[in-house]
Each structure stands twice: as structure tokens, then as C-alpha cells.
Amino acid sequence: MSKMNFPEYQEHIGGLQAAADGQHRFFINIGTVTLSPLHHHDYAELSFFVEGTGTEHINGVTHRVEAGTASFLLPHHMHMLESDSGRTMSKYRCMFDLQLLFGEHEDPEFSRLVYGIGTTSPSFVQFGGAAAERMRQTLEQLHEEYALPDSPGRRHMIRLKLSEAMLLFIRAGGDTGKTxxxxxxxxxxxxxxxxxxxxxxxxxxxxxxxxxxxxxxxxxxxxxxxxxxxxxxxxxxxxxxxxxxxxxxxxxxxxxxxxxxxxxxxxxxxxxxxxxxxxxxxxxxxxxxxxxxxxxx
The missing domain is CATH 1.10.10.60 (Homeodomain-like)
Known part of the structure; x- marks a missing residue:
């Protein structure tokens, strides 16, 4: 892969800017990727791969990607993704403003765990067996909730399922949560x-x-x-x-x-x-x- 002159800055989530009513941004889909050049953005991103193999680079650290791999990026973590030759990767891609995750009443332990990803805990983990299926089901439920814009309590449910997915990721990364x-x-x-x-x-x-x-x-x-x-x-x-x-x-x-x-x-x-x-x-x-x-x- 050829080198870029500068990392690309991506501003929008799912092609949408911040909502006019001031609500925090959120987007999730299931998509395919063969190449994502070096870039960064001002929102967080949680990915869970369900098919294909390749390589991901996060802040200078390289790791292999296969079904069951999950990665998390804090705002402005620079990253790139490329599939193996002749392969296409499929993944859940969840992008959001961090304040959506924390809500109005912040839990200090939870924020410490999330902001420690990439420094005190890894930016990527490998799920297998029942753990992988639970993560997939959690993200699928989140995906289904996102597709129902008129459901009562939708944003609260999104926050709950997103919190569950993040805690599954953190626990798989080995953080005990002790302060x-x-x-x-x-x-x-x-x-x-x-x-x-x-x-x-x-x-x-x-x-x-x-x-x-x-x-x-x-x-x-x-x-x-x-x-x-x-x-x-x-x-x-x-x-x-x-x-x-x-x-x-x-x-x-x-x-x-x-x-x-x-x-x-x-x-x-x-x-x-x-x-x-x-x-x-x-x-x-x-x-x-x-x-x-x-x-x-």
C-alpha cells in the first residue's frame, strides 16, 4: 500500500452531522471493507468483524483481523484497515459521540475504563465461542434498535446496549476494573x-x-x-x-x-x-x- 501525504480527517458519522436538536451522534451498520486508508475522526468507533481476514493498524500498533475480532477507537486515534488479498471483510461498525455513552450521570469507573482503551488496555480483542456470539447478538440488538426511530425510549435503549457492548469489550481485554x-x-x-x-x-x-x-x-x-x-x-x-x-x-x-x-x-x-x-x-x-x-x- 502506498504512503499517504497526510492522514485523512473524517468529520461525519454515517454521512450525517450533529443533529439540529443537539442530540449526540450515533450510527451503526453492517458493512464490507477491503481498504480503509489512514484516517481519524472526532467520534468513537467500535467494530466487530464477522467475516474475512486482514490487518488493522491503530496508533502504530498492528494486529490481525478475523471473525470475532473487535476494536475500539477513541476520538482522533489514527487507524487504517486492509483486507488480505482477494478477501472482503464484513463487520458491525458503530460510531458515536462519547457523551451518548456516559449520559448525564457519569460513572467514574466506567469512564476510566473506556478512556483507558489504547493506553492501559488494548484497542483490540479476539472473541471466541459463546463470548463472540454474545457480542454479535448485543450489536445486532443495537442495530435493530437503531432501525426503529419512533420506538419509545429508543435513545435510552441504545445507551444501554452500547454500554453492554463496551463492557464486553473491556472485560475481554483483561481490565479488572479495579482502581x-x-x-x-x-x-x-x-x-x-x-x-x-x-x-x-x-x-x-x-x-x-x-x-x-x-x-x-x-x-x-x-x-x-x-x-x-x-x-x-x-x-x-x-x-x-x-x-x-x-x-x-x-x-x-x-x-x-x-x-x-x-x-x-x-x-x-x-x-x-x-x-x-x-x-x-x-x-x-x-x-x-x-x-x-x-x-x-
Missing amino acids: SRECGPDETIKLSPLLQYVHLHYSDKLTLEDLAQKFHYSVPHISRSFKEHTGKRFHEYVRQLRMESAITMLLHTNMSVTDIAAAAGFDSFRTFARAFRETNGQTASEFRRTMRKAHST
Whole structure:
């Protein structure tokens, strides 16, 4: 597959923009795919493959795809998908705004588990046997509910089935759901809006002070909550998002290393170069050459 100049940004869900009434976006279908070039978007995506084989790349990590494979992407996780030669893959494709999943009354444990996908738990899992059938049935029920726009309580049912599918995915990925300690009543900060904002804006200049001003919490409160919910300090979490983005662009585009550093959100090339060497043990250019050589043999 030829390299792209830049990753494609996809704005719409199912060809539709946000609803005029302000409701959160949701779309599900069963479709086929042979090739999906490197892209990213501002919504989450859950896929469950039912037929075919191929390869998926998520934030620089490659995994095989077959019937029973599921993958989940947080907003702006960069990914691409290609089927094996002569094969077509079929999958459930579910795309949604994360706030639809969490609703008005956020469960801190649930948001921690969801936002940990790709960092503290894998972006893909392999279902088999009864577990695969349960996941398929859950998504089929979600698909059927989506096709009934006039059903009473439709959005609530969609949220329930979507939550079930996400928890099946998280459990299959091996996350026990345990936190370092229980949060007290003075720590009721809703982290999911903050995390969603970080995932949408990590490539911009982003500080704890920015979050404190926007969400009306103190800097120490946000900093402490970030560490407790994600296991990482705020700057570590943002740097990991930027590094994953940079690695994906190094592997799958022809962008210069300097352009990649800027596109990923690093404030200077020197900062990027130091962080990349600390994380990967070599320079970005060396990493790109090594990986391309490995894939050409």
C-alpha cells in the first residue's frame, strides 16, 4: 500500500452531522471493507468483524483481523484497515459521540475504563465461542434498535446496549476494573468531559490551566483526578497521545519528521526529538527506516 501525504480527517458519522436538536451522534451498520486508508475522526468507533481476514493498524500498533475480532477507537486515534488479498471483510461498525455513552450521570469507573482503551488496555480483542456470539447478538440488538426511530425510549435503549457492548469489550481485554482506591465524596469531578476535550485537542497547546478555566475546577483537583483515573500524570497522558499520533504518521505517511512533530502537537522539534528517543530508544528517522526495512523484507 502506498504512503499517504497526510492522514485523512473524517468529520461525519454515517454521512450525517450533529443533529439540529443537539442530540449526540450515533450510527451503526453492517458493512464490507477491503481498504480503509489512514484516517481519524472526532467520534468513537467500535467494530466487530464477522467475516474475512486482514490487518488493522491503530496508533502504530498492528494486529490481525478475523471473525470475532473487535476494536475500539477513541476520538482522533489514527487507524487504517486492509483486507488480505482477494478477501472482503464484513463487520458491525458503530460510531458515536462519547457523551451518548456516559449520559448525564457519569460513572467514574466506567469512564476510566473506556478512556483507558489504547493506553492501559488494548484497542483490540479476539472473541471466541459463546463470548463472540454474545457480542454479535448485543450489536445486532443495537442495530435493530437503531432501525426503529419512533420506538419509545429508543435513545435510552441504545445507551444501554452500547454500554453492554463496551463492557464486553473491556472485560475481554483483561481490565479488572479495579482502581487504586475508592474516590471520596469530595472527588466527584466528572473526568469524561475533560478526557474527551483532551482527545480532541491534544495536538493543540494544552495545559492544566486551560482545563481548569474551561471546566471550572482547580488545577490541583484536575491533576489529582487525572492521576487517579488514568494512572498517568496529565503531561504524561498528553505526551502519550501525541507520541502515538506521531508514530502512526511515521509509519503510514510520507510527511517529514518536522511536520509530524508539529502535527502531533509538540511545541518544538527539540521537545519531540528528546521525547521520541526517550520513549523508543532511537530517533524518529531511525525508527522510520527500521520499520520500513522490516516491512519490506
